[in-house]
Amino acid sequence: MEFFKLHHPAAYQLQLTTLRTFVAAVLLLLLCCHPVPAIEVNGIRFKEIFSFGDSYLDIGNRDPKNFTRTPVGPVNQAWINPYGLTNPAVPTGRFCDGQVFSDILADYIGLHPRPYILYEERPSTRKEDGMNFAVGGSGVKDNLGFTKTRDQIAQLKTVINSGVYSETVYKESLILFTISGNDYYAFLRNSQVIGLAEIGIFIVAVVNQLVEDLKTLYNMGFRNFAVSTLPPLGCLPGVSAFTGSLSCLEVANVVSTTHNSLLKAMLTNSSSILAAANLIILDNELAFREILLNQIQTQFTSGLKACCKGSGSFNLCGDVDKATRTPLYTLCSANTISTYFFWDEVHPTQAGWRSVFNLFLGGEPFSFTNGKSLVQFLST
Ligand SMILES: *[C@@H]1O[C@H](CO)[C@@H](O)[C@H](O)[C@H]1NC(C)=O
Ligand SMILES: *[C@@H]1O[C@H](CO)[C@@H](O)[C@H](O)[C@H]1NC(C)=O
Numbered sequence: 001m002e003f004f005k006l007h008h009p010a011a012y013q014l015q016l017t018t019l020r021t022f023v024a025a026v027l028l029l030l031l032c033c034h035p036v037p038a039i040e041v042n043g044i045r046f047k048e049i050f051s052f053g054d055s056y057l058d059i060g061n062r063d064p065k066n067f068t069r070t071p072v073g074p075v076n077q078a079w080i081n082p083y084g085l086t087n088p089a090v091p092t093g094r095f096c097d098g099q100v101f102s103d104i105l106a107d108y109i110g111l112h113p114r115p116y117i118l119y120e121e122r123p124s125t126r127k128e129d130g131m132n133f134a135v136g137g138s139g140v141k142d143n144l145g146f147t148k149t150r151d152q153i154a155q156l157k158t159v160i161n162s163g164v165y166s167e168t169v170y171k172e173s174l175i176l177f178t179i180s181g182n183d184y185y186a187f188l189r190n191s192q193v194i195g196l197a198e199i200g201i202f203i204v205a206v207v208n209q210l211v212e213d214l215k216t217l218y219n220m221g222f223r224n225f226a227v228s229t230l231p232p233l234g235c236l237p238g239v240s241a242f243t244g245s246l247s248c249l250e251v252a253n254v255v256s257t258t259h260n261s262l263l264k265a266m267l268t269n270s271s272s273i274l275a276a277a278n279l280i281i282l283d284n285e286l287a288f289r290e291i292l293l294n295q296i297q298t299q300f301t302s303g304l305k306a307c308c309k310g311s312g313s314f315n316l317c318g319d320v321d322k323a324t325r326t327p328l329y330t331l332c333s334a335n336t337i338s339t340y341f342f343w344d345e346v347h348p349t350q351a352g353w354r355s356v357f358n359l360f361l362g363g364e365p366f367s368f369t370n371g372k373s374l375v376q377f378l379s380t
Pocket of ligand 2: 266269
C-alpha cells in the first residue's frame with residue numbers, strides 16, 4: 001500500500017508527459033556521455049585545505065607500526081584488515097571501508113592534501129594542496145592520548161613557520177574542523193559518578209575550547225571555515241547497542257544535541273570575532289538523522305547496524321585472535337555493504353559519507369548547513 005501511494009502519482013504523470021520525458025531523457029543522455037569536466041575548478045576558490053579533528057577526517061595520521069592497545073582500540077587499527085576493503089581494497093589508515101569525509105570534499109574541490117605524518121617523516125612531501133592533521137581518537141581536550149586539535153594547529157604553525165606557504169595561504173585556503181565525540185567518550189570513561197550538571201559543565205568546556213581553536217586559526221589569518229557538528233551520538237552502533245534494540249540511545253543524543261545547539265549559537269554569534277569569517281556549519285547531526293531515521297528513498301536498508309562488528313563486548317572491527325589469527329569480528333557480505341550507512345561501531349561507510357556530502361552540497365532549503373549550501377560556499 002505504501003509502495004502504491006509513493007509510486008502511483010509519478011507513474012501516472014509519466015504517461016501524460018511522455019514527450020517531455022523523452023526530451024529530458026535525451027538531454028540526460030547528452031549530459032551523461034559528453035565529456036564534462038568532473039569539477040569546475042575555476043568556480044572554486046580554495047587552493048589548500050587544512051583539516052583538523054578526528055577519525056571522521058583522518059587520512060592516515062595514526063602510526064601504522066604501533067600496535068599498542070588504547071581505550072579505543074589498537075593505535076594502528078585503521079591500518080589493519082578489513083579497513084579500506086571497498087576502496088582501495090587494502091587498509092590506508094582511514095577509519096572506513098574507503099574514502100572518509102575529508103577525501104570526498106577534497107576530491108570535489110580537486111585538491112589532494114597529504115597527511116601530516118608523511119610530512120613529519122619526510123619534509124619533501126608534497127604540500128601544495130594543504131595538509132591533513134586530523135587523528136582518529138582525538139578531540140579538543142587531552143583525552144585518549146592522541147594529538148588534540150590545539151596541538152594539531154600548533155603543528156600547522158610549525159609548517160607555516162618553516163616557510164612552505166606564501167602569505168596568500170590564509171585567504172585562499174579552507175579550514176575543515178570536525179570533532180565527533182571522543183571528548184565525551186573519554187569524559188564518561190574517566191568519571192566515576194556523573195550527573196547531568198557535570199555533563200552540562202563539560203559540554204560548555206568542550207564547545208568553548210572548540211571555538212577557541214577556531215579563533216586561534218582566525219587570529220593566524222585564516223578566514224574560511226567549514227565546521228562540523230557532532231553526529232547523533234546515541235545512534236552510533238557502538239552506543240545504540242546499549243538499548244538492546246535497533247534504536248538510538250536518546251540520553252546520549254541529548255549530549256550531542258546540547259553540544260550542537262551551543263556550538264551553532266557561538267558560531268553564529270554576531271559579537272564574536274568569527275562573525276567576520278566565511279563559515280559554513282556542516283550539520284552531521286541533521287544529515288545522519290535524515291539518512292538513518294527518515295529512510296524513505298535511501299539505499300541504507302541496514303539502518304543502525306554496522307557492517308564490521310567486533311564479536312563479544314570487548315573486540316572491535318579488525319581484532320584477530322593473537323595465536324590463531326582468526327577474526328574476532330563479523331563482516332557483512334560484500335554484496336550487502338552498499339546497504340550499510342555504518343562501517344564499524346562509530347564510523348560511516350564510504351557510501352554513507354558520500355550521501356552525507358550530497359546533503360551538504362545542495363538541496364533546498366539548506367537545512368543541513370547554515371543558510372547556504374556547500375556548493376554556494378565553495379564557489380567564487
Ligand atoms: C604507541 O602508542 C602509544 C599510545 O598512544 C604511545 O604511548 C607510544 O609512545 C607509541 N609508541 C611509539 C613507538 O611511538
Ligand atoms: C556572543 O559573544 C559575546 C562577545 O564575545 C558574548 O559576550 C556573548 O555571551 C555571546 N553570546 C552567545 C550566545 O554565545
